[in-house]
Amino acid sequence: MEKKVLKIGQISDPHIGENECLVQGIDVRKNFLAAYNSESMKDLDLLVLSGDLANEDAEPGAYSFIANLLKGSKVPVCVIPGNHDDVKVMGKFFDLEGRVCDGKCYYRYDIGGRSIFFLDSADGTVSDKQLSWLESEAAKVEGEIILFLHHPPCYCGHKFMDMKYSMKNIDEVQTALARIKNLKHIFVGHYHFEKQVEIGNQIVYVTPSTQMQIDPNQSVFCLSSAAPGWRVIEWGENFLESKVYFSRTP
Ligand SMILES: [Fe+2]
Numbered sequence: 001m002e003k004k005v006l007k008i009g010q011i012s013d014p015h016i017g018e019n020e021c022l023v024q025g026i027d028v029r030k031n032f033l034a035a036y037n038s039e040s041m042k043d044l045d046l047l048v049l050s051g052d053l054a055n056e057d058a059e060p061g062a063y064s065f066i067a068n069l070l071k072g073s074k075v076p077v078c079v080i081p082g083n084h085d086d087v088k089v090m091g092k093f094f095d096l097e098g099r100v101c102d103g104k105c106y107y108r109y110d111i112g113g114r115s116i117f118f119l120d121s122a123d124g125t126v127s128d129k130q131l132s133w134l135e136s137e138a139a140k141v142e143g144e145i146i147l148f149l150h151h152p153p154c155y156c157g158h159k160f161m162d163m164k165y166s167m168k169n170i171d172e173v174q175t176a177l178a179r180i181k182n183l184k185h186i187f188v189g190h191y192h193f194e195k196q197v198e199i200g201n202q203i204v205y206v207t208p209s210t211q212m213q214i215d216p217n218q219s220v221f222c223l224s225s226a227a228p229g230w231r232v233i234e235w236g237e238n239f240l241e242s243k244v245y246f247s248r249t250p
Contacts, residue, residue, distance in 0.1 A: 004112055004236075005234055005235065005236040006045045006046065006111065006112050006114060006233075006234070006235045006236075007043060007044050007045050007046075007232065007233070007234055008044065008045060008046045008047075008048060008116075008232070008233040008234075008235065009040075009041045009044045009046070009047045009048065009230065009231070009232055009233075010048045010050055010148070010187055010189075010207050010230060010231040010232075010233065011032070011035050011036065011047070011048070011049050011050070011210055011230050012049075012050040012051065012052070012150075012188075012189025012190070012207045012208070012209055012210070012230070012231075013050075013051065013052040013082065013189045013190065013192060013208075013209035013210065013211055014028060014031070014032045014035075014049075014052070014053055014062075014066070014209070014210045014211055015028055015052055015053075015054070015055040015062075015084065015209070015211035016028050016029060016032060016053060016054060016055060016059070016061075016062035016065050016066065017055045017056075017059060017061065017062060018055075018059035018060070018061035018062065019061055023055050023211065024211075024212070024223075025226075026211060026212055026226045028055070028210070028211050029065060031210045031211060031212075031226075031227075031228035031247070032065075032066070032069075032210050032228070033069075034210070034228050034247040035210045035228050035229075035230040035245075035247070036069065038230070038245060038247070040230075040232050040243075040245050041230070041232065044075045045075070045076075045111060045112060046075065046076050046077075046078060046109075046111055046116070047070075047073075047075050047076070047077045047078070048077075048078050048079075048080075048118075048148055048187070049066070049077065049078070049079045049080070050080055050082070050148050050149070050150055050187065050188065050189040050207065051080050051081055051082025051083075051084075051085060051121075051122070051150030051189055051190065052082030052083065052084045052085065052150065052189065052190065052209075052211075053066055053079070053081075053082070053084075053085055053090070054084050054085055054086075054089075055084060055211075056084055057084065057086075058084065058085050058086035058089040058090070060089055060092070060093070063089060063090055063092070063093035063094070064093055066093075067093040067094060076109075076111070077094070078109050078116070078118055078148070079094050079096070079105075080105055080106075080118045080119070080120060080148060080149065080150060081105055081120055081122040081150065082121075082122060082150040082189065082190060083121075083122055083123070083124060083150070083151075083165075083190070085122055086122075087100055087103060087104070087105045087120070087122070088103075090105070099118075102129070104120040104122075104127065104129075104130060105118070105120045105122075106118055106119045106120045106130045106133065106134075108137055114143070114144075114145075114146075114235065115137075115138075115141045115145045116145065116146055116147075116148070117134055117137065117138065117145055117146070117147045117148070118147075118148050118149070119134065119147065119148075119149040120149070120150075121149045121150045121151040121167060122150065124151065124165075124167060124168040125167065125168045125169045125173075126149065126151075126153070126167070126169065126173045126176075128172075131172070131173065131176040132176075134147075134176070134180065135176060135179060135180055138180045138182060138183060139180075141182060143182065144182050144183070144184060144185075145180075145182055145183050146183070146184075146185045146186070146187065146233075146235065146240070147177075147183055147185070147186045147187070148186075148187045148188070149186070149188055150188060150189055150190050151166070151167040151188060151190050152166070152167065152188045152190065152191060152197065152204050152206055153167055153170060153173040153174055153177060153186065153188075153199070153204065154167075154170060154174065154197050154199045154204050155170070155197075156191055156193075156195050156197050156204075156206055156216075157195065157197070157216060158191050158193055158195070158214070158216040159216060159217060159218060159219040160214060160215070160216070160218060160219055160220060160221055160222070161190070161191045161192070161193075161214065161216075163219060165190070165191075174199055174200075177199070177202060178199075178200050178201075178202070183202060184201065184202055184203060184240075185202070185203055185205065185235075185240050185242075186202055186203065186204045186205065187204075187205045187207060187231070187233070187242075188204060188205070188206055188207065189206070189207050189208075189209065190206075191206050191214070191216075192208065192209040192211070192212065192213050192214040193206065193208055193213050193214060193216050193224070194206060194207070194208045194213075194229060194244045195216075205231065205242055207229070207230065207231040207244065208228075208229025208230070208231075208244060208246070209228070209229065210228035210229065210230060211228070212225065212226045212227075213225040213226075213227070213229065225246075227246050227247055227248060228246070228247050229244055229245065229246045229247075230244070230245055231243065231244050231245075232245065
């Protein structure tokens with residue numbers, strides 16, 4: 001298939017509740033829609049939902065809200081779980097066939113002559129099995145790959161999140177990722193802020209949440225903004241560009 005510039009939208013950490021009630025005083029459904037319906041998200045080749053779709057504990061109402069919204073869309077969707085999701089419940093609303101193994105949702109998705117990889121870090125770790133699978137699958141791909149997972153595989157200079165909710169096996173994951181020479185760009189969420197972090201030759205792009213942003217300079221939880229943020233990636237033959245958008249504070 002002819003290679004073209006792929007346009008990928010990433011929505012992360014929408015934290016949708018079971019019903020339409022506000023979540024921590026925020027209209028998270030409206031925030032999700034602001035990202036989803038944004039001009040910047042038009043003409044996508046792929047939409048990625050990178051975890052914490054549900055607010056607290058895999059609320060089915062969260063998944064049905066998103067799944068119903070996406071139903072009429074022709075844009076393919078790749079979903080991975082975050083620490084507030086449950087793959088079993090997600091599977092009732094999203095087509096995860098062939099994407100779940102031993103209860104973990106990790107897979108490769110080929111589009112436009114390129115390969116995109118997804119890992120499951122919902123329990124705060126990336127398992128050895130996923131890491132060896134990624135290494136061997138990536139080796140089969142000619143050319144560059146990109147990777148999505150929920151947790152950053154690195155500390156990010158976010159006082160609260162680094163201290164309380166960072167990935168539990170960072171060293172092991174970084175070592176495994178560093179061995180994958182055709183992987184340069186890694187997209188994550190979970191931290192509710194925007195940042196780019198270099199780990200060796202790889203760049204970790206931390207995408208903000210559509211729910212709300214957390215102040216990286218405070219060691220206790222401190223809301224910095226209730227404005228939704230999201231990322232749009234353009235990936236061509238010899239380049240990758242990404243841009244983060246924020247909607248105005250509702
Ligand atoms: Fe998370």
